[in-house]
Amino acid sequence: MTNYYFSTKKMCVGHDNKPLIREMEIELQKGEILSLIGPNGAGKSTVLKSIAGQLKLIGGTVYIGGDVLSGMKAGELAKKMSVVFTEKIKAEMKSCRDVVATGRYPYTGWFGILSGEDERIVYEVMELTHVADIGEQDFNRISDGQKQRVMLARAICQEPEIVILDEPTSYLDVKYKLEFLSILQEMRDKKGLTVIMSLHELELARIVSDKILCLKGEYTERFGTPEEVFESDFIERLFDIREEEFAANGKLLAYIRQIGKI
Amino acid sequence: MRENRKYRYIAAFILLILCTVFFFILNVCIGSVTIALSDIVRTLTGRVSNETFTRILWDIRLPRAVAVLILGGALARAGYLLQTFFGNPIAGPFVLGISSGAKMVVALMMVFLMGRSVRVTSADMILGAFIGAMVSMGFVLLMSRRVNSMAMLVVSGVMIGYICSAITELVVTFANDADIVNLHNWSRGSFSGMTWENVKVMSVVVAVVFIVVFLMSKPLGAYQMGDAYARNVGVNLRLLRVCIVIFSSILSACIVAFAGPISFVGIAVPHLAKKLLNSTEPIRMIPACFLGGSVFCLFCDLLARMMLAPTELSISTVTAVFGAPVVLWIITKRKKTHM
Numbered sequence A: 001m002t003n004y005y006f007s008t009k010k011m012c013v014g015h016d017n018k019p020l021i022r023e024m025e026i027e028l029q030k031g032e033i034l035s036l037i038g039p040n041g042a043g044k045s046t047v048l049k050s051i052a053g054q055l056k057l058i059g060g061t062v063y064i065g066g067d068v069l070s071g072m073k074a075g076e077l078a079k080k081m082s083v084v085f086t087e088k089i090k091a092e093m094k095s096c097r098d099v100v101a102t103g104r105y106p107y108t109g110w111f112g113i114l115s116g117e118d119e120r121i122v123y124e125v126m127e128l129t130h131v132a133d134i135g136e137q138d139f140n141r142i143s144d145g146q147k148q149r150v151m152l153a154r155a156i157c158q159e160p161e162i163v164i165l166d167e168p169t170s171y172l173d174v175k176y177k178l179e180f181l182s183i184l185q186e187m188r189d190k191k192g193l194t195v196i197m198s199l200h201e202l203e204l205a206r207i208v209s210d211k212i213l214c215l216k217g218e219y220t221e222r223f224g225t226p227e228e229v230f231e232s233d234f235i236e237r238l239f240d241i242r243e244e245e246f247a248a249n250g251k252l253l254a255y256i257r258q259i260g261k262i
Numbered sequence B: 001m002r003e004n005r006k007y008r009y010i011a012a013f014i015l016l017i018l019c020t021v022f023f024f025i026l027n028v029c030i031g032s033v034t035i036a037l038s039d040i041v042r043t044l045t046g047r048v049s050n051e052t053f054t055r056i057l058w059d060i061r062l063p064r065a066v067a068v069l070i071l072g073g074a075l076a077r078a079g080y081l082l083q084t085f086f087g088n089p090i091a092g093p094f095v096l097g098i099s100s101g102a103k104m105v106v107a108l109m110m111v112f113l114m115g116r117s118v119r120v121t122s123a124d125m126i127l128g129a130f131i132g133a134m135v136s137m138g139f140v141l142l143m144s145r146r147v148n149s150m151a152m153l154v155v156s157g158v159m160i161g162y163i164c165s166a167i168t169e170l171v172v173t174f175a176n177d178a179d180i181v182n183l184h185n186w187s188r189g190s191f192s193g194m195t196w197e198n199v200k201v202m203s204v205v206v207a208v209v210f211i212v213v214f215l216m217s218k219p220l221g222a223y224q225m226g227d228a229y230a231r232n233v234g235v236n237l238r239l240l241r242v243c244i245v246i247f248s249s250i251l252s253a254c255i256v257a258f259a260g261p262i263s264f265v266g267i268a269v270p271h272l273a274k275k276l277l278n279s280t281e282p283i284r285m286i287p288a289c290f291l292g293g294s295v296f297c298l299f300c301d302l303l304a305r306m307m308l309a310p311t312e313l314s315i316s317t318v319t320a321v322f323g324a325p326v327v328l329w330i331i332t333k334r335k336k337t338h339m
Helices: A042-050 A074-080 A094-105 A116-128 A144-157 A174-191 A202-209 A234-238 A252-259 B001-030 B037-045 B050-088 B098-115 B124-144 B150-174 B177-187 B196-215 B217-223 B227-232 B237-259 B264-279 B282-306 B315-336
Strands: A006-015 A023-024 A033-037 A059-064 A079-084 A162-166 A194-198 A211-215 A220-224
Touching: A006 A042, A023 A042, A023 A059, A023 B001, A033 A042, A033 A116, A033 A174, A033 A202, A042 A162, A042 A194, A042 A211, A059 B001, A074 A079, A079 A144, A079 B227, A094 A144, A094 B217, A116 A144, A144 A162, A162 B196, A174 A194, A174 A202, B001 B037, B001 B150, B001 B237, B001 B264, B001 B282, B037 B050, B050 B196, B050 B237, B050 B264, B050 B282, B098 B124, B098 B150, B098 B177, B098 B237, B124 B150, B124 B196, B124 B237, B150 B177, B196 B217, B196 B237, B196 B282, B217 B237, B217 B282, B227 B237, B264 B282, B264 B315, B282 B315
Parallel strands: A033 A194, A033 A211, A079 A162, A162 A194
Antiparallel strands: A006 A023, A006 A059, A211 A220
8 A cells, every 4th residue: 555664544532531622644765763742641652552443443453564453453562563662571580681582472482582583582682682681680680771772672583574662761870771772773784674653852763763753732833854854943843941040040041942942 | 491391391290290190199008097008008909808998999089099099180270271261370270260150059859850860970070060160251351351450350250159159158058957968068079988980970171172272382382471472373262262261161160060169279279389490381280280180189188187187177278378478479479479
């Protein structure tokens, strides 16, 4: 129907059959990175959960690689899409390596025993995401930032074509934020990975994304390339930042003008 | 590190199997008449025909020991399934009121059917217990939608248990004297009076459920990670949930139908098995829980029979003494993280 790898047609999302955002039209080529931005409570997580097939759509259709999402078999979808949500994995008595290895689930046999090939992929992914050194540590005893990296490793281990990430950088320090985004770009360049994520860091969203989706209110506020989205004072309007409120504070005002221009 | 783990699993299973064999033999040897191991072998192989020994062994001790082995394993397994299902370390068929629900229906059946001198078979008892277990389970599931704290779920389970027990008491009070004799021992939990006929039925039921649950170990492992991630790797959550509910109810029903409600085994054993293995992977936990439950119940049944011999204690009295401290231990350890 379309040449897009991922698209939504008249998608309407929300909880308990109450529409939150209507008529969303998203179109992505294979290997593009899409960032969702918008104020708290705008529905970023709701959109991501709906796209991942975890929340029932209220209306419209999601297409992945030419197939309709709701018509795909669970096992089939698991080989194409992986997720990193804000809720952490429950992992009692599991090492970080065990958690990463759970990403191999769709590929292992009836009892889920890892083959040599699976072990190799787990090892490679852990090297790539720089979590190999904490591999034998208990998942429940590492920091939130480390957990986030392990969660990314798990998602990549699933060898997806598209990965959905909800605020993946929230607990990371600046070095790991950059490293995290560079891993995503590397995966895109090498394997054509398509990425859909929500980000709070606007500067990073602008640098790393091919497309930006702005959410606010009942309809998509804006969808386009970073150049189209980040123009003049759009960010200030998106987040309802009024310069008058901060007029007394010269430094904050300067900061606002700066982010308005990114 | 990985090699160490493998050795640990092997060592743990060898230990469990040795303990099972050890306590099984003790249970067969020790009783009001102590029979030496050599005599048992000779009697069973038929080289010496001692009528009394043969009777005691074949009609009383062996069926009882085998039943304890099977039901103990089933009990720990039911507890493990429920803990996985609710993500709650102190869930179990007894605390969630499932055993009591099963007990209530079986008591009603016994009083009303036996009172009219209708013969009740083992299969009927299991069926009745299953219906009772499912009714309680239904209530617990309804409650679990409304309360989101682990502690409150257990409290509502205990309440359901009390309601069912109260109804059972009421029925027993108004039953004929002859019925009460049957009911009284059973309703407090006891392995006494097992026959080979009972053993046959329970072993078929438990074996089938064991195999099916073991085959489910991969999706169960994913389910432990949380709903979102289980769904993401392709687990059919709804189907899996239905399976867990049905199989844990069948196991609970089978135990209650034959031995009455037995406390704490379902909570304590999976926890101890987890500590022993240092793993929560279902593929290892399912057999480990079964063996652990067998050992625990064989040990407790031995004490129940021997401590105040010839008077027999109810099995729950003994399991509570050893199981309840484990539950307290779990609760104090949990405090630090969440609950």
